[in-house]
Amino acid sequence: MPERRHGAALEQALLDAAWDELLSGGYARFTMDAVVKRAGTSPPVLYRRWSDRDALVRATLVHVLRKNVLKVPDTGSLREDVLAILRDINTNRVQLMTVMSVYLASYHLETGTSPAELLDPADTDRKQAVDAIYDRAVERGEAGAERLTDRIKALPFDLLRHEILTTYAPASEQVLEEIVDTMFLPLVR
Template structure:
């Protein structure tokens, strides 16, 4: 007989089941009943935590993003730190970005939200991680801190996401190098 899940283990199982439903079927066919069935639990257990599918999606996305945080590289150079992080993201996040953009399109339309509304970098730890990378580059004297706006810091990663969404494939290394060397680095030096 399977051990009964409780607390954090149960919540993780529910959120993992919700992510699998979103990944496999998209938001248009995403139902609370499908998540209950996939998680092997009862509707009461799910509805006790999330009152509707919107609330469940808003809990699922940060849960998944927290599981996909990469260690921040410390290679000794901003160029290599950013390229290393972009290479790791390119190799591991294609499905995540695709699901968030394509499979959730009907969610954004129905709720009047955007991917940015679901992704709060402070709740996933992503902002602190990227800030540490840039703080080290400032300490090494590689970049001018007054040039580091939030938009500039996110630019290489925004362009990486754009590549994902226009090709639906991992981004080739020469493209990553072009983003970093010809677009990003000239803006911070």
Template sequence: MPERRRGAALEKALLDAAWEELTAGGYTGFTMDAVVRRAGTSPPVLYRRWPDRDALVRATVAHVLRENRVAAPDTGSLREDVLTLMREINATRVQLITVMSVHLAAHHRETGTSPGDLVPTGPEKSADVLFDRAVARGEITAEHLTDRIKSLPFDLLRHEILATFAPVDDRVLEEIVDTVFLPLVR
């Protein structure tokens, strides 16, 4: 007889099962019953935590983003830090970016939300640490760092991934950093 899961272990198993359902069939095929089956539990266990599909999707996305957080590199230069972070995202997050953008499109239509609405606010982003270090080293000045400029290299990376559903060539990452991003912050 399998050991009964409780607390954080049970919640993780439920959220992992929900993510597997989202990646397997997208939001249109995502049901509470399918998650219950995949997790090997009962409906009351799931409904005690999340009253409906939308609440479960939101919790699942928050869980996956927490589980897949990328550490901020510290190479000693803004260029290398941004490239290293982009390379890590490019190497390990193509499926996550694709699922978040493509498989959840029906969720956004149904709920009137946008992808940004699913991203929980909270701890500092890895990229913010990079920019703070670069300012402290005197590489750039803080007044050049608007939120849009800070997100630009990562937005362009996401765009490239969504255009092909594949990792981006390293020369493209370097072009984004060297010809688009760095001239804006220097």
């Protein structure tokens, strides 16, 4: 007889089952019943936590992204910090980005939302992690605070995401350096 799960262990098992369900069939085939079956639990257990599949999808993505939090480098240089994060994403998150983009396309079509609307970056601590490298760069005099708008701060990551989602492969080191040296750094100095 399987051990009965409670609290955080149960919630993690449910979210892991939901992620596995998303991976196996995408949002189009994602149902609460399939998650219940995969998690080996009952519908009331799931519905007490999430009222519908959209809420469960959002919670699942937050769960997965929190498990894959970026390491915040402190190399002493804005260039090297941004490159370190891009390399981490490029090495460890290509599959996650591709899966989220491809499997959630029907979610965006059905709900009329964009990928940016699906998650608040604060939910996964991504914004705070990236802001830390920019704050240090301003303190070191490497970047002007007035130039670091949200769009500019997101630019290297948006460009890498675009590269990955158009090739379904990691970017070359040359592409990473071009993103940072040619497109990003001139905008912040």
